[in-house]
Amino acid sequence: MRYLPLILLLMGLSLLQTRTQPQAAWSFYPKTKEVRMAQTEPSKEEQRALATEALALAKSFRPEDHSLLLQKLKSEEFLKKLDSEKAYEGSSNRLRLRYILQILSKNPSPSARSTLVALTQTPDFYKESARADLLIDACAEVRPAPPEVIKFWNDHSQPDDGFTHLTIDAVVENGSEPAIALLEKKMADMKHDEEDKLSWMRSSILTHRNDLVLLQACERMLGGSLSEDLRLSLVEVLFDYRPEWFPPSVVLKPPDRGQASPQALAQLRKIGEFALNKMNLKEDLRKKVEKTLEEIKEKR
Amino acid sequence: MDYEKIKLTFTKVHVYRDADDDGSGNWYFIAKVDGLPVGDHNQIFNAEEGRSIPLPEGQWETTINVRGRELNSNPVIVRFQVKDSDFISDEDLGTTERRLFMDMRQGYFDTRTDRNRYFRVHYKVELMVMGQFGFHPPDAVFATRQHFGSLSCTTVSGTSFMARMEICPILPIPADASLPPRPRIADHLRARNIIRHDGIEVTPNDPINVISNPSAIPILDPADANANTAARIEFTYYHPRTLHFTDDDPRLEWSIDPIQPSVPAGGLVRGDARFLGPGSTPDGRNSRGTRVLVYGTAEGEIRLEMRFQGTLFATYRALVLPVRQIRYRANILNGPGSSQPRSRPGHVRDHIAIANRFLRQMAIELVPDNDATVSNGARPTEFPGIFRIIVSRGVTREIPLGGWTRAIKLNYREGVLNIAYVHSARPTRRGRSGPLGAADSWLANGAGDRIRDTGKPSTSWIRPSGIPPDGDPVEQVMILLDAREEDPARFPRLFGMYITNQSGDPDFPGNQLTYGSTIAHELGHVLNLNHREAGGLDGLNNPPNQNIMHPDEGADLAQDFDIIQTRAVHQSRLVQP
Secondary structure, rough: OOHHHHHHHHHHHHHHHHHOOOOOOOOOHHHHHHHHOOOOOOOOHHHHHHHHHHHHHHHHOOOHHHHHHHHHHHHHHHHHHOOHHHHHOOOOOHHHHHHHHHHHHHHHOOHHHHHHHHOOOOOHOOHHHHHHHHHHHHHHHHHOOOOHHHHHOOOHHHHHHHOOHHHHHHHHHHHHHHHHHHHHHHHHHOOOOOHHHHHHHHHHHHHHHHHHHHHHHHHHHHHHOOOOOHHHHHHHHHHOOHHOOOOOHHHHOOOHHHHHHHHHHHHHHHHHHHHHHHHHOHHHHHHHHHHHHHHHHHOO | OOOEEEEEEEEEEEEEEOOOOOOOOEEEEEEEEEEEOOOOOOOEEEOOOOEEEOOOOOOOOOEOOOOOOOOOOOOEEEEEEEEEOOOOOEEEEEEEEEEOOOOOEEEEEEEEOOOOOOOEEEEEEEEEEEEEEOOOOOEEEEEEEOOOOOEEEEEOOOOOOEEEOOOOOOOOOOOOOHOOOOOOOOOOOEEEEEOOOOOOOOOOOOOOOOOOOOOOOOOOOOOOOOOOOOEEEEOOOOOOOHHHHOOOOOEEEEEEEEEEOOOOOOOOOOOEEEEEEOOOOOOOEEOOOOHHHHHHHEEEEEEEEEEEEOOOEEEEEEEEEOEEEEEEEEEEEEEOOOOOOOOHHHHHHHHHHHHHHHHHHHHEEEOOOOOOOOOOOEEEOOOOOEEEEOOHHHHHEEEEOOOOOOOOOOOOOOOOEEEEEEEEEHHHHOOOOOOOOEEEEEEOEEEOOOEOOOOOHHHHHHOOOOOOOOOOOOOOEEOOOOEEEOOOOOOOOEEEEEEEEHHOOOHHHHHHHHHHHHHHHHHHHOOOOOOOOOOOOOOOOOOOEOOOOOOOOOOOOOOOHHHHHHHHHHOOOOOOO
């Protein structure tokens, strides 16, 4: 009998759980939407004041300010006041929170870094997808990426999760060795589609193809477990560029090769020679590689 | 042409003194204009002091052709002599003389004789304008001549000025710097631009022809041609504003000139069209005013010519094409949680309707695919051609660039445009917003990788435009997008695009326009059109911002499709023959 209150409590919870199940099998909107909409929207002035205060804390170099900011960012009440429910329906780039995280990520002080890292350990913060997007991106500035950030990125680059492309972009932008190691892991992960890996190459890798650490990883990937098609695509991305890889409205461009460091160019040469000697390149690609190697030679 | 004539009519003679000592006088008149007699000098009138002698209508008038005559040095001379008939000898009561110079004033005039103030002769001067003698406003134009870039007009009051009319095919109209140069005009000859430099707020309920001056005039059954279906062609500029042209102004006459197609490819022949509406003639070959309605009757190419009192004033070139259809499927891809497209089926229907109003400029129409076959778990909605599909988050959220999009392959059918409504796509740069949408798969155009046009005026008035004082146009060559296909064996004849939430809340009317315009823009790519801007990828450089295929411009400004683009899209393999 002494377990009776516990049994009753469990029964009550069970009933409560049943009531929160979607009533219709065909429901496109999460139940939480209705709950959120019932809350009172803060005024624009109030939202602005909150954002101004948070931005000032994010710009600060004082650890106590960052501590206070972290408290706010961990508060669901603060976050809901800062950006309305309607704002969350739109692009994450339009949230006020974006500017706060952006300023914080550009702040070189250790406590600013710690604040971002602490947020990666706060699932309540990033349970909202738009906030996760912003945090994934903000962490690109934390170099070298600490284990907490790597884990957060790893969790947000699972097959078909809707975050992976953003995460891979942040990982490559970060460019630190732990981050690039995560990229290699993802490229080798058979659970990710080849199509997705091709798009990582043609977007994230293409736009960072002058980065030494990335090029070192590319060399390893070419000698590793990538499929033959992807290995050829990787060579193509490093030595060639075609706007038609992209839909006309979203064309990406590689960086100017002239801006690459001598070490990066030397690494690229190594890859090129490997590709020419060890890979079965089509004539067109072979010429592209040879041409690039010739250009690099001239720059040395 | 007979508008350079004047008519002079002697109307009455007022008698001050009859010159007879006893009773009334017996007057007769000797009238001459330019030395030629007018009226009957044998006719005797009874002249009573203080009374007027009315002159019989139709007898005391003359018409003088003044075309080419330098009136200032060679004026029209009007003489009127009165004589009193007497038994012994006729008494000359005097002669009045008036010289009519260039400032040809109209109206009623009179001239008194100086001699003893016997009489006053009344006459009226009328000018022929538009084939009718009458009294016309002093600023009415009675003579026009074509000049290099303008029309020289002479008003009834003798003032000369340069007039110009334009029917710009690009709407909204680009800044003057992007247009053919206009001859300089004096400040007092200010222009009238009625059409805006801003775009219009296209809504789903607007008539399908809401965008004026399209590059294609649709071929319609005469029974279906009306103010809401025919092409609307209207002026975009004229000076001076004092011409006060009206919508159905009879001074402005339109005609249709079927022209040999500049590019024989595509099977085009001489096109033909008809005007309709209150200003048009019963056979539809002519119309009048600043705005006309036109519908096509034979596929090809035509030039509309607007004449101002017989002189060519402005031209407009267009293709005449049947409205060709593109079948579409729109799939709303709902992911878990918040990974939802914001647009619901009703929104999608409205976006397509707006896109169709843009596409009408090219005689293209999106129609729902009526095939009932579905795949990938697609569920029909209350609107034909619009489906919902439950997908994993990765299919609809932050979809990748640089690879191939899974979203556009879901529930697709060969040769049917597949539009995927997704949550978001990855931005092209960190911190930036993702794209509004993207075309992702299409086949090569039937025209190849380039298409040509040499008509006059040039497409989008690319200079030299053929609009005076610009010289004749040169051939324009537009570079087309090559095919973009992932794997034709696995996904044959896949034409697809995706639309993201980036256009904003679809309940907001301004955003509705952005969604619709994005569909029109991305469809342009699917139909092989490249981006159009100065130095753009399609190789053409005009207009600077107003073409729908501009890569960055907003839906409120980028609203135009031009002739060469229209030529191309009708050769896409997606367009139903």
